[in-house]
Amino acid sequence: MEFIVVLSSAAGLASGFGAAYYLTLKRARIKAAAVLKEQALIIENAERKAMTLLKEAQIEAKSRLLEMKSAFDVETEGIRAELKQEEKRLLSRSEIIDHRHEKFERREMELQAKENELSARVEAHAQKEATYASLVEETTRELERVASLTADEAKTILLKSMENEANHEGAKLVKRIMSEATENADKEAKKIISTAIQRYAGDFVAERTVSVVQLPGDEMKGRIIGREGRNIRALEAATGIDLIIDDTPEAVILSGFNPVRREIARIALTRLIADGRIHPARIEDVVARVTEEVDVTIKEAGEQAAFDLGVHGVAPELIKVIGQLKFRTSYAQNVLQHSVEVAFLAGVMAAELGLNIKLAKRMGLLHDIGKAVDHEVDGPHALIGAKLARKYGETDAVVNAIAAHHEDKRPESVYDYLVQAADALSGARPGARKETLENYVKRLEELERVANSFDGVSNTYAIQAGREVRVIVESDKISDANAGMLSRDIAAKIEETLTFPGQIKVVVIRETRSVEYTNK
DSSP, X not given: OHHHHHHHHHHHHHHHHHHXXXXXXXXXXHHHHHHHHHHHHHHHHHHHHHHHHHHHHHHHHHHHHHHHHHHXXXXXXXXXXXXXXXXXXXXXXXXXXXXXXXXXXXXXXXXXXXXXXXXXXXXXXXXXXXXXXXXXXXXXXXXXXXXXXXXXXXXXXXXXXXXXXXXHHHHHHHHHHHHHHHHHHHHHHHHHHHHHHHTOOOOOOBOOSSEEEEOSOTHHHHHHHOGGGHHHHHHHHHHOOEEEOOSSTTEEEEEOSOHHHHHHHHHHHHHHHHHOOOSHHHHHHHHHHHXXXXXXXXXXXXXXXXXXXXXXXXXXXXXXXXXXXXXXXXXXXXXXXXXXXXXXXXXXXXXXXXXXXXXXXXXXXXXXGGGGTXXXXXXXXXXXXXXXXXXXXXXXHHHHHHHHTXXXXXXXXXXXXXXXXXXXXXXXXXXXXXXXXXXXXXXXXXXXXXXXXXXXXXXXXXXXXXXXXXXXXXXXXXXXXXXXXXXXXXXXXXXXXXXXXXXXXXXXXXXXXXXXXXXX
């Protein structure tokens, strides 16, 4: 029973397993079908995406291809344009080269033709030259036979004759032109100068470059020197002037470049000697008071000179400089008096010429102001004076007249020449200036040496204190016409090589003597 029950249980169990297996298999088949279906769907989607991507890639590739093609077309067009332009340029250059080549060929042909023509002409010229040479040689031999002279001798004689004739004609022409040009000018100049000199009469004071102080006795020299030289040292320090105490009886010499300081020292020493109290403190006090007095004197002298000449509006500083000229000398001529003379003479000549009299006087008065400070400033006194005048407000015309009165600057107006002439008249008049015997003799020797250096001069004599040079020439070497040229050459060389005040007259004298004797 139990076995049956077991069998039935086993059968039931087997049928149950079979049903379960069938259900499982069925489920598996359903799942497999679903998987296959899903797999087919995935594949279909993948294929669809792949087709989409492929189409997109194809589209993008086509787009990129179109862009590249467009860029390539643009670049190709640019290169084609450049190539066309280069081709045109090359064609143009080729045409130019061809044109030049043709031009050069034509020129070469022309040059060849000219060369051939020139060769023919040279050959013909050589033949003619040979013919002419033979004719000249034949003519020269004939002339030498007739004249009994060689060709070189005849040429020398001819050239010498032509040179002498040319010099003679040139001298005559120069003399005639100079005579015509100076005829009226010389008369007017003499009239103006004589009028100016006749209308002016001024006192002249000659002062030495050193000052001498007279002493009451030689014992005063010891008091001036003082104990261990303290008095003389104090006086020299206060005045800036050297005191020379030597064996000169009853005299002390004051030496210094500054004329104003020298005058202060002279007055101060004179007062100290008169007072009798000579010691360093007293010396300083007296020198200070004398300096103030001299400053007042300088100012008054400048103002008086300007007032006498009617020159107004001069700067106070220039008035003081003008006053300092009272103590300045040139060739022993007082410079302030010289400046007044120059101003007056310039004014008189300006009046004769119808020019501005006051302006001419102003220029004459100021022309030598540089001499007041030329011992302190380097350079020519004319340029120093011009700088001072410009500094204190004088006009360009006045400044130029001052600078040009010794040719340190080129004259620019008629006033400049007037000042030069007036300066020469004031310095050159008899007695205006003095010079040492040694310098005087040396200057005369230099004048004679310069004149004797010219060919044809036999003797030279400096007369009129060196104001005139008379030159005796050989009559066979210097003609009357050439005498005028020789005088100008000598005058020009004297101006170039020598320094002299005023004017020097050069006179050339030519004398022809004819001597004959009678016999019986």
